[in-house]
Amino acid sequence: MPRQFFVGGNFKMNPISRAQKKIIIDELNAADLDPNTEVVIAPPSLYLLPLKDIVRNDIKVSAQNCYCKTSGAYTGEISPAQLADAGIPYVIIGHSERRTLFHETSELVAQKTKAALDGSLSVILCVGETLQEREAGKTTQVVESQLREVVTVLNESDWDRVVIAYEPVWAIGTGRVATAAQAQEVHAYIRQYLSTAVSSAVSGNTRIIYGGSVTAANCKELSTQIDVDGFLVGGASLKPEFVNIINVKRN
């Protein structure tokens, strides 16, 4: 079966007001969206339930993070069980902002990924190298080591609910997008790695999406790459052009 194209909008800690959010949701609700593309939006946790209630049914809602325990004394955290109970189907795990600003290790990212999958969520698992690592020729080594931790703790069937987001840190929020060839090279590497480390079925079925300064203007070329199965969009997911990105396969 062909991999379904996937477009996620990571709102990060934006926008500030509920009124601004409503405008974004109203635009999405009114838009003519490609029914063949899976669309997921990830607002700050405070807004998960209100947005879920007002957004159209064919757009799924995702958390931006969760913890690896079911409940307990973990002030400030949300558990996979709580997200599942609230009817939130997806969670982003291992975003570079979590890894860098909040010191999440690949080991913790792997534990969270496993806990989320065990809690019946689907996971958007983020990996990617810094500029320094790319310039040192370590891109694939870094991405592989981030994935290896996860591979170690997942069962083969867990991968049915994992989308891998390749997000080079140097392209996030910088306006500096990876070229289609740079993205394809790393996506192909990830697919090859999944084939050797997990199975050829998981390699063939897992969606690998690109994130990092994706816009309506640059998404077309990226989308034509054979191993690019969609996008995780930050800044542009807050703008009307998000609709054009969702519809890139149709235009």
Ligand SMILES: O=C(CO)COP(=O)(O)O
């Ligand atoms: O981090 C990202 C998505 O998770 C990408 O952010 P930008 O699209 O703003 O670069």
